[in-house]
Amino acid sequence: MRPRCRIALLGFGHVGFAVAYRLATPDAVPGLELTHIFDRRATLKRHAHGELRVTWTHSIEEVLRADIDIVVEVLGGMEPATQWIEAALAAGKSVVTANKQVIAREGLRLQRLAARQGRQLRFEAAVGGAMPIVRAIVDGLAGDRITAIAAILNGTTNAVLSRIETSGCTLEQALDEARSSGYAEADPSADLDGDDARAKLAILCGLAFGVAVDPEHIEGRSCASITSADFERAREQGGTIRQIARASYEHRSRVLTASVTPAVVSSSTIFARASGPANAAIITGEHSGDTGMFGAGAGGDATAVAIVSDLVAIARDRAAVVPAPQLTSDFTLHTSDFVPRTSNFDFVEAV
Amino acid sequence: MRPRCRIALLGFGHVGFAVAYRLATPDAVPGLELTHIFDRRATLKRHAHGELRVTWTHSIEEVLRADIDIVVEVLGGMEPATQWIEAALAAGKSVVTANKQVIAREGLRLQRLAARQGRQLRFEAAVGGAMPIVRAIVDGLAGDRITAIAAILNGTTNAVLSRIETSGCTLEQALDEARSSGYAEADPSADLDGDDARAKLAILCGLAFGVAVDPEHIEGRSCASITSADFERAREQGGTIRQIARASYEHRSRVLTASVTPAVVSSSTIFARASGPANAAIITGEHSGDTGMFGAGAGGDATAVAIVSDLVAIARDRAAVVPAPQLTSDFTLHTSDFVPRTSNFDFVEAV
Numbered sequence: 001m002r003p004r005c006r007i008a009l010l011g012f013g014h015v016g017f018a019v020a021y022r023l024a025t026p027d028a029v030p031g032l033e034l035t036h037i038f039d040r041r042a043t044l045k046r047h048a049h050g051e052l053r054v055t056w057t058h059s060i061e062e063v064l065r066a067d068i069d070i071v072v073e074v075l076g077g078m079e080p081a082t083q084w085i086e087a088a089l090a091a092g093k094s095v096v097t098a099n100k101q102v103i104a105r106e107g108l109r110l111q112r113l114a115a116r117q118g119r120q121l122r123f124e125a126a127v128g129g130a131m132p133i134v135r136a137i138v139d140g141l142a143g144d145r146i147t148a149i150a151a152i153l154n155g156t157t158n159a160v161l162s163r164i165e166t167s168g169c170t171l172e173q174a175l176d177e178a179r180s181s182g183y184a185e186a187d188p189s190a191d192l193d194g195d196d197a198r199a200k201l202a203i204l205c206g207l208a209f210g211v212a213v214d215p216e217h218i219e220g221r222s223c224a225s226i227t228s229a230d231f232e233r234a235r236e237q238g239g240t241i242r243q244i245a246r247a248s249y250e251h252r253s254r255v256l257t258a259s260v261t262p263a264v265v266s267s268s269t270i271f272a273r274a275s276g277p278a279n280a281a282i283i284t285g286e287h288s289g290d291t292g293m294f295g296a297g298a299g300g301d302a303t304a305v306a307i308v309s310d311l312v313a314i315a316r317d318r319a320a321v322v323p324a325p326q327l328t329s330d331f332t333l334h335t336s337d338f339v340p341r342t343s344n345f346d347f348v349e350a351v
Numbered sequence: 352m353r354p355r356c357r358i359a360l361l362g363f364g365h366v367g368f369a370v371a372y373r374l375a376t377p378d379a380v381p382g383l384e385l386t387h388i389f390d391r392r393a394t395l396k397r398h399a400h401g402e403l404r405v406t407w408t409h410s411i412e413e414v415l416r417a418d419i420d421i422v423v424e425v426l427g428g429m430e431p432a433t434q435w436i437e438a439a440l441a442a443g444k445s446v447v448t449a450n451k452q453v454i455a456r457e458g459l460r461l462q463r464l465a466a467r468q469g470r471q472l473r474f475e476a477a478v479g480g481a482m483p484i485v486r487a488i489v490d491g492l493a494g495d496r497i498t499a500i501a502a503i504l505n506g507t508t509n510a511v512l513s514r515i516e517t518s519g520c521t522l523e524q525a526l527d528e529a530r531s532s533g534y535a536e537a538d539p540s541a542d543l544d545g546d547d548a549r550a551k552l553a554i555l556c557g558l559a560f561g562v563a564v565d566p567e568h569i570e571g572r573s574c575a576s577i578t579s580a581d582f583e584r585a586r587e588q589g590g591t592i593r594q595i596a597r598a599s600y601e602h603r604s605r606v607l608t609a610s611v612t613p614a615v616v617s618s619s620t621i622f623a624r625a626s627g628p629a630n631a632a633i634i635t636g637e638h639s640g641d642t643g644m645f646g647a648g649a650g651g652d653a654t655a656v657a658i659v660s661d662l663v664a665i666a667r668d669r670a671a672v673v674p675a676p677q678l679t680s681d682f683t684l685h686t687s688d689f690v691p692r693t694s695n696f697d698f699v700e701a702v
Contacts, residue, residue: 022494022638029494124491130639132491139490140475140483143373143380143659270621270643287373288481288647288656292621295642305639308494317672 005315008036008068008093010060010084011075012045014182015098015125018300019072019307024052029308031315038063060084064091070314072307073097082106089113089121094318096310098125098303104199104215107206111324120314120322125306127200128279129155131295132309137207137283144285146208148248153200153260155277155298156184156191157223157243161262162275165240168228183277183298194220194243194260201245201260208283209249211256212327218247219259219335226262239264240272248284254331270294277302356666359387359419359444361411361435362426363396365533366449366476369651370423370658375403380659382666389414411435415442421665423658424448433457440464440472445669447661449476449654455550455566458557462675471665471673476657478551479630480506482646483657488558488634495636497559499599504551504611506628506649507535507542508574508594512613513626516591519579534628534649545571545594545611552596552611559634560600562607563678569598570610570686577613590615593622599635605682621645628653 007023009016016037023034036055039045046056057063060080063071064087071088073095075081082102085095089110097103102110103123114121124134128151137146152158156178163174171192178184190196198215205213223243234241242265247258265271270292274280279297282290296302313320358374360367367388374385387406390396397407408414411431414422415438422439424446426432433453436446440461448454453461454477465472475485479502488497503509507529514525522543529535541547546566553566574594585592593616598609616622621643625631630648633641647653664671 130492130495130636131642132487135486135491136483136644139664140486140660141481141656142663143661144481144656268624273619285481285656287652289653291482291644291646293487293642293644296640301638302640305492305495305636309491310494312493313490316674320671321668323667 004031004033005069005311005318006033006035006067007070007072007311008038008063008066009034010038010063010071010073012037012039013074013076014300015074015303015307018304019074020049020052022304022308029312032308032311036063036066036068060087064088068093069318070094070096070311072311073099074307075099078102078105085110085121086113089117089119092117092119094120094122094314096122096125096307096314098123098307100126100196100199100203104202107203108212108324108327111322114322115324118319120320122310122313122322124310125303127153127203128281129295129297129299130302130305131279131281131293131297132306133204133281133293134207136291136293137204141283141285141288141291144288145251146283146285147251148246148284149204149208149281150244150246151201151204151281152242152271152274152279152297153197153245154191154194154243155279156188157197158274158279158297159183159277160192161223161226161241161243164226164228165231166275170228171224171226189224192224193222197243197245197260201247201258205247205249205256205258206325206327209247209256210325210327211249211331212329213256213258213333217333219261221261223262234264237264239266241265242271242274244271255334256331257334259335355382355384356420356662356669357384357386357418358421358423358662359389359414359417360385361389361414361422361424363388363390364425365651366425366654366658369655370425371400371403373655373659380663383659383662387414387417387419411438415439419444420669421445421447421662423662424450425658426450429453429456436461436472437464440468440470443468443470445471445665447473447476447658447665449474449658451477451547451550451554455553458554459563459675459678462673465673466675469670471671473661473664473673475661476654478504478554479632480646480648480650481653481656482630482632482644482648483660484555484632484644485558487642487644488555492634492636492639492642495638496602497634497636498602499597499635500555500559500632501595501597502552502555502632503593503622503625503630503648504548504596505542505545505594506630507539508548509625509630509648510534510628511543512574512577512592512594515577515579516582517626521579522575522577533651540575543575544573548594548596548611552598552609556598556600556607556609557676557678560598560607561676561678562600562682563680564607564609564684568684570612572612574613585615588615590617591623592616593625595622606685607682608685610686
């Protein structure tokens, strides 16, 4: 019997809660043992969740000193998450994170640190929720050369847009519903404006094309002013509106074209069919053509599936080699010719 | 610089040809080197493909004795493929195979041998063509408990059925077209009758549910007698006809329900939208709900992508732990209540 992987959880919000209860249930995942939960309000939460047999702490130093194999980071935001992931890797722990902002901006540096340490940094949960798009690109389609990605990467915005589509309500009403379903933050601007999707798209550009692109350099247009009248016009064109993250890469000339915008998508696409907090993606390869995927893109349970999958991978092979990607900054970023200026929305071809 | 993985290819048919040229092109895959090709007609093929700088041989012993890291088996059929995969593993080589019949029937034994040898047996190409469904189940959704799978797993049959749907032609005419496009064998019965899809479904049942099911025990009904009149009736029901492989598993009572049959699928499903040699799948998990995928399901190029992806994985981490699954034979196989006897076809709900 191999010893179980001892796990510390940093953060006990929506996702942390789901991960903790997945690991603590009677038919919990074999090989995994949750031993520590860090939370700023550890004392309060310990009382509310007495059934979780773990050490609660509000000291990150206690976690870093503890006999822990894997640190799960679900704090969100750049700091202190980046610093603590770095400290965990430096302390010889593997790290699983759902943090797209950290991976988009500091992922390469942290992956190199993990590789030097002989540890693993995994982040399936950072993009696509339960839809395993990171593995699809890094492993499943590793044998192809990927040339384009089109995707719905923000579950909150998709829940809002698909709600306006079916009910004709206002964006504000749709947001209220998404908030009460637990899919939207009090301040939804990072979702609607595309900051969240741009960070995720930047991660995918690194994985698929080997380019290091700053999320803020990716063209973005907000979905915040979409109204039911826009949906009416889209319907007349045979489609509907979704927030679409797109990138294509011309390997020879090293030209990256990338954007996150509201787009009119044909009713026959998987994008139009993605409703509620779903995510969807089409990955185009030189040899395989289009490979598509869709799945639950938001919510604690879906994100927890991706995190637990990463934990299972580490428990299965603690010495697995997860090489840091070789990313180039020597490329040109295009946006303008990709998004036609003549129309407010873009038409994504049927798949 | 790590030394390149030396690769021997067993079989130089459709898929072997595609793999060989992927590995031999000027921008070939870094880290991989094709050194040997075994083919019964090696002498003939050496002349026709002089540009491939490899050792051609019709002696399997020569391959097994050679300084090779990975053997790629694309011979098809049970024997000698099974015996040679076993010999390659015994000789300390890792193996990548596209052989669904061998994996469905002897996979567990061969995976155990690979694990004992500290080598890898990978078979992404055995199911789903370029659609990375093996990795989605084994890695991406490892953090969930999968309860059901519904899928199109035979590209040939899908090409034939979708051709009848769009053209109103006979099955024989559609088959002729599929043959001339390289998607159908001279004898298509293994495809149309579902033997191919049942082997693939048996593999997925092992990966997803941990059950060892004999493909021949899976209920099958042939697509060989489908006519355009059947499509007419399906259209009246709001759908079309596809060959659907389905399995669900009741983990508590250990009841497996599995079948491969022609089915009426609603027009709104990804199954109805899969045309030509496409594959598609919906994997249902307790925590993630439905995760879907689709992609190129047949053809040398698509299969080669899956094979090269497996080669890249081995080259990246030659010591990777790929544990043999723990499969149980202690389950009940149901078929009858799953396929309603009252109708000739079954309706798959919209996704």
